Amino acid sequence: MMLPLPEMILLPCALFASLLQRVPGILFGLPLVALASLIFAATHHEDPAEIRFGTIHWAVWLGGILGMVLAVVLLLGWLA
Amino acid sequence: MLTKNVVRKNGSILFNIGTEEGSDFCYRQNRLTLQNRIFIGRFFFVAKQFSPPVQQPAARIVAISPDDGSAIDLRNPALAAILSWCLPGLGQLYQGRTYKGSLCMAAILATFFVGQWLGDGKVVYASWKPGETRWAFICQAGVGVVALPALVQSLQLNSAAREPLLASVFMAPPLTQGQYVTQKYADLLVQHDPDIHADDFFDKPPLRQFRTDQLSIWHHRMGKFFEIGTLYTMLAGMLNVLVIFDAWAGPLGAPTEEDRQALRGKKMA
Numbered sequence: 001m002m003l004p005l006p007e008m009i010l011l012p013c014a015l016f017a018s019l020l021q022r023v024p025g026i027l028f029g030l031p032l033v034a035l036a037s038l039i040f041a042a043t044h045h046e047d048p049a050e051i052r053f054g055t056i057h058w059a060v061w062l063g064g065i066l067g068m069v070l071a072v073v074l075l076l077g078w079l080a
Numbered sequence: 081m082l083t084k085n086v087v088r089k090n091g092s093i094l095f096n097i098g099t100e101e102g103s104d105f106c107y108r109q110n111r112l113t114l115q116n117r118i119f120i121g122r123f124f125f126v127a128k129q130f131s132p133p134v135q136q137p138a139a140r141i142v143a144i145s146p147d148d149g150s151a152i153d154l155r156n157p158a159l160a161a162i163l164s165w166c167l168p169g170l171g172q173l174y175q176g177r178t179y180k181g182s183l184c185m186a187a188i189l190a191t192f193f194v195g196q197w198l199g200d201g202k203v204v205y206a207s208w209k210p211g212e213t214r215w216a217f218i219c220q221a222g223v224g225v226v227a228l229p230a231l232v233q234s235l236q237l238n239s240a241a242r243e244p245l246l247a248s249v250f251m252a253p254p255l256t257q258g259q260y261v262t263q264k265y266a267d268l269l270v271q272h273d274p275d276i277h278a279d280d281f282f283d284k285p286p287l288r289q290f291r292t293d294q295l296s297i298w299h300h301r302m303g304k305f306f307e308i309g310t311l312y313t314m315l316a317g318m319l320n321v322l323v324i325f326d327a328w329a330g331p332l333g334a335p336t337e338e339d340r341q342a343l344r345g346k347k348m349a
Binding site for chain 1: 311325326
């Protein structure tokens with residue numbers, strides 16, 4: 001069953017806010033992930049459009065990898 | 081000394097050979113006799129000896145852009161790398177790569193100064209006392225000139241001067257228990273730091289001796305923001321290393337689909 005549009009937007013935001021509350025470091029870590037993605041993309045490409053696309057590409061990769069690590073750490077902490 | 085002028089006229093080549101005495105010899109190539117051919121052969125030999133050296137074009141160091149295959153003139157790569165260390169992105173600006181240079185400069189310097197702000201300006205300092213070694217400074221120094229005042233302040237404080245440059249608290253290392261400082265610097269610390277009081281110093285004229293540990297005071301006051309600020313400034317310095325390498329050797333590049341397929345073909349073989 002499809003949720004109404006406001007709930008579809010509010011629910012992920014609520015989940016993200018809950019995650020930020022549990023792991024406060026994420027709030028300060030996100031700009032660092034963005035910076036690292038930008039520098040990685042800038043040092044791998046020369047064309048401005050490719051740098052912009054590469055930044056998003058690297059941000060997804062870094063966010064995904066670090067997110068997996070965080071999920072494992074949280075899971076281990078919950079199991080312990 | 082022999083000189084040579086080559087003149088083309090009516091489809092034939094005239095060699096005009098002049099000597100220092102001013103006498104000239106002229107030959108038409110289309111009327112070659114045996115004697116002419118011998119003379120011209122000797123002429124070529126002599127002209128080759130006395131002809132000015134051919135100017136070779138200066139060697140240029142270029143990198144290939146992974147996006148469109150165009151050449152990137154790296155100019156002086158070593159100088160560009162040093163400039164990029166001094167100020168992030170300055171090496172790229174020197175090479176004419178304006179977009180990348182300004183982007184890296186803005187991003188890295190913004191991260192460094194945000195880290196300084198989060199840490200109340202106290203997270204970048206240099207210290208190598210046993211038990212108090214500031215290993216984070218090794219990464220922070222990657223940002224370049226903006227982190228160097230910390231080194232100067234530390235050298236001044238630990239020297240016979242017993243106070244940082246201009247008696248300023250800017251990027252000065254924290255005082256350790258039992259450390260001697262000048263009265264002027266002690267008064268400045270009491271004035272600027274709300275957690276340091278006059279009775280935190282022993283009077284040892286003409287100096288004053290600190291009774292507690294300033295780093296503990298900073299941690300207690302700032303909490304997690306000291307570590308977060310340290311992390312921001314360290315990351316800015318470490319990422320500048322990649323920018324320095326980019327200035328020295330060009331973009332790192334990503335393998336194209338053709339390269340990946342070639343690699344897969346090699347593995348299967």
